[in-house]
Amino acid sequence: xxxxxxxxxxxxxxxxxxxxxxxxxxxxxxxxxxxxxxxxxxxxxxxxxxxxxxxxxxxxxxxxxxxxxxxxxxxxxxxxxxxxxxxxxxxxxxxxxxxxxxxxxxxxxxxxxxxxxxxxxxxxxxxxxxxxxxxxxxxxxxxxxxxxxxxxxxxxxxxxxxxxxxxxxxxxxxxxxxxxxxxxxxxxxxxxxxxxxxxxxxxxxxxxxxxxxxxxxxxxxxxxxxxxxxxxxxxxxxxxxxxxxxxxxxxxxxxxxxxxxxxxxxxxxxxxxxxxxxxxxxxxxxxxxxxxxxxxxxxxxxxx
Numbered sequence: 001x002x003x004x005x006x007x008x009x010x011x012x013x014x015x016x017x018x019x020x021x022x023x024x025x026x027x028x029x030x031x032x033x034x035x036x037x038x039x040x041x042x043x044x045x046x047x048x049x050x051x052x053x054x055x056x057x058x059x060x061x062x063x064x065x066x067x068x069x070x071x072x073x074x075x076x077x078x079x080x081x082x083x084x085x086x087x088x089x090x091x092x093x094x095x096x097x098x099x100x101x102x103x104x105x106x107x108x109x110x111x112x113x114x115x116x117x118x119x120x121x122x123x124x125x126x127x128x129x130x131x132x133x134x135x136x137x138x139x140x141x142x143x144x145x146x147x148x149x150x151x152x153x154x155x156x157x158x159x160x161x162x163x164x165x166x167x168x169x170x171x172x173x174x175x176x177x178x179x180x181x182x183x184x185x186x187x188x189x190x191x192x193x194x195x196x197x198x199x200x201x202x203x204x205x206x207x208x209x210x211x212x213x214x215x216x217x218x219x220x221x222x223x224x225x226x227x228x229x230x231x232x233x234x235x236x237x238x239x240x241x242x243x244x245x246x247x248x249x250x251x252x253x254x255x256x257x258x259x260x261x262x263x264x265x266x267x268x269x270x271x272x273x274x275x276x277x278x279x280x281x282x283x284x285x286x287x288x289x290x291x292x293x294x295x296x297x298x299x300x301x302x303x304x
Contacts (some may be wrong), residue, residue, distance in 0.1 A: 023038055114187075120126040123292040140215040143199040153212035158212070158224055159268070159276050168269035170233030172240070173283035174261045177295040179219040181253035194249055194259060195219060205243050207236060222283075230267040231302050237263040245296065260296035262287060271277055272303065 138150040146154070146242055155171070162169045176182070176198065183191040195215075202213055202223065212224040223240075225233050249259035265289030268274050274282075282301040290297040 002102070037266055041290065091134065136140050143196055143215055145199050145203065146214035148214065149214055151216065151224075154212050155224060155276050157258065157278075158226055159279075162268060163270050163273065166270060167271075168226040168267050168268040169227050169229045170225040170230060170265060171279055172225065172233060172263055172265055173216065173220070173280070173282045174223075174237075174263040175218070175220040175287070175288050176242070177256070177260045177262055177291065178251070178254050182251050182259065185251075185253050191219075197247065197249065198244060198259070198261070201243050201247060203238055203239060208230070228267070230265065232301075233265045233267060234298060234300045237265050237300075241298055247249075254295075262295050263289040263298045264288070264290060265300035265303075 003151065017295045043218070138146060141148045158169050176194070179191065179194075199213075199215070199221070201222070205281070206213065206223075207225065207228075212226075214222050216222045225236065228236065241263055244261045245258065247259065251257065251259045254260065263281040266279050266282035266286065268279050286299040286301045290299040295300075
C-alpha cells in the first residue's frame with residue numbers, strides 16, 4: 001500500500017510538473033478517491049475523518065478538471081462510498097472499528113498519501129493558474145498577440161540592446177484606415193474579425209523570429225524590427241501595406257474600397273541615441289502624416 005501511495009504521488013507530481021494536465025488530474029483524483037474509500041472502510045465508513053475529507057473531493061475535482069466533469073466524478077466517488085456503507089450496514093463487509101497497530105500504521109500511511117496527493121493537486125493547479133495569469137498579462141485577448149504593456153517592456157529591452165551594439169532597431173506603427181467607419185458599416189463584431197485577420201496576416205509576414213508584433217490600442221498596432229535600418233524597415237512596411245490591401249476585405253466607406261493600413265516608420269541606434277518615448281513619438285508623427293496625405297501609405301521619419 002505504501003509503495004502504491006508513493007508511486008501515485010510521484011506520477012501525479014511529475015505529470016503536473018511536465019504539463020501533462022489530464023494525466024495529473026486523473027492520477028490525483030483516482031488516487032485520492034481510492035485512498036479515502038480504503039481509509040473509510042478500515043476506520044469505519046461513517047467516521048469523522050472520512051466525513052471531514054469527503055468535501056475535498058468535489059472541490060479538488062472542480063479545480064482540476066472543471067465544474068461539469070468535476071461534479072460528475074465526485075458523484076461517482078460518493079456513490080462508491082455509499083455502496084461501501086450500504087454493504088457495511090447490510091453485513092456484507094465488516095470493517096474493523098478498532099484498528100490493530102499494523103492497521104493503524106497503514107491508515108496513517110494512507111492519510112499521509114492523501115495529504116501528498118492533495119498537495120500535488122494544489123501545486124499543479126497553482127502553477128497552471130500562474131501560467132494562465134502570465135498569458136493574460138502579456139497577450140491581447142482579442143488577437144492573441146502581445147499587448148501594450150508587453151510591448152513597452154520589450155521596447156525598453158531592445159533599446160538597451162541597441163545602445164550596447166552598433167545595430168539599429170526600427171519601429172513600425174500602423175492602424176486601420178477609417179476603422180470607425182468600418183465598424184459603423186458592419187458592426188463591432190465584424191470589426192473584431194477584421195483586426196484578427198489583419199493580425200494573422202502581419203504575423204505570417206514577419207521577417208525574423210526576433211520581430212515583435214503587438215496591439216498598441218484599438219485599431220493601432222506596433223512592430224519592432226531589431227537590426228533593421230530605416231530603408232529596410234520602410235521596404236518591409238511597404239510589403240505589409242500591400243499584404244493587407246491584398247486581403248481584399250471590403251470597406252465601402254473607404255476611398256480605396258477595401259481595408260488598408262497607414263504605416264509610420266522610425267529608427268534608433270547607438271549613433272542616433274533617442275529615448276523610447278521619442279521613438280514612439282517619431283513613428284506616431286509620420287503615421288499621422290501618412291493618414292493626412294491620403295492614407296494607405298508608408299512614411300519614414302527622417303531626422304532633420
